[in-house]
Amino acid sequence: MSQRILIHPILGNLDHREVVTFSFDGQTLTGYKGESLSAALLANGIRTLRVHEETASPRGIYCNIGHCFECRVTIDGLDGVRACLTPLVDGMNITSGIQLETAVRDWRKNNGK
Template sequence: MTERIINHPVLGVLPSMEKVSFTFDDQEYEGYKGESLAAALLANGIRTLRVHEESGLPRGIYCNIGHCFECRVNVNGLEGERACITPVSDGIVVKSGTTLPTTVRDWRKNNGK
């Protein structure tokens, strides 16, 4: 893990937790069982979780409490899962969100959506 607090100035030394492996965009990472996927990705230095569907601009964690939907990813084939409220478990496969196909973007632009 690259960016994880293990000794907090107020909470002290944090207890050991069970490590699990998961993949994000075909690369393997470690997290702690039960922590949010967003926390595990942040601890591994991942800041971009998806790109905007139309513009392709990077998106990441914004509210981190499940309200804004900015952290949507594909988890085990389920599209639109929020990384901030999805617990990490051993072997989950996560894919970042990508832009919509050009035909969908063009349809939306031409139909005022």
């Protein structure tokens, strides 16, 4: 069930745009071509986009303007892409849920700290 706003009091009818398909963690979803990936994921009920590097706690959309980096996902094999700044295109393959590498954690692990 879509959680997308289709009729907005100011923007009007929003369901006339081109629908595209994409995958998120192996699940086929739909969204509007050109909308942010984060908007498409939220409309499909996806809230957790990755896990925290140190604690593995779930992370999702926070600022939604590209400032905080909480919405990083892997798109077509490219790690660390911000979903809030990425326009949706047909056929995107998005994965998440992995602990992304961090220089601090990996330095500590490799240097016995």
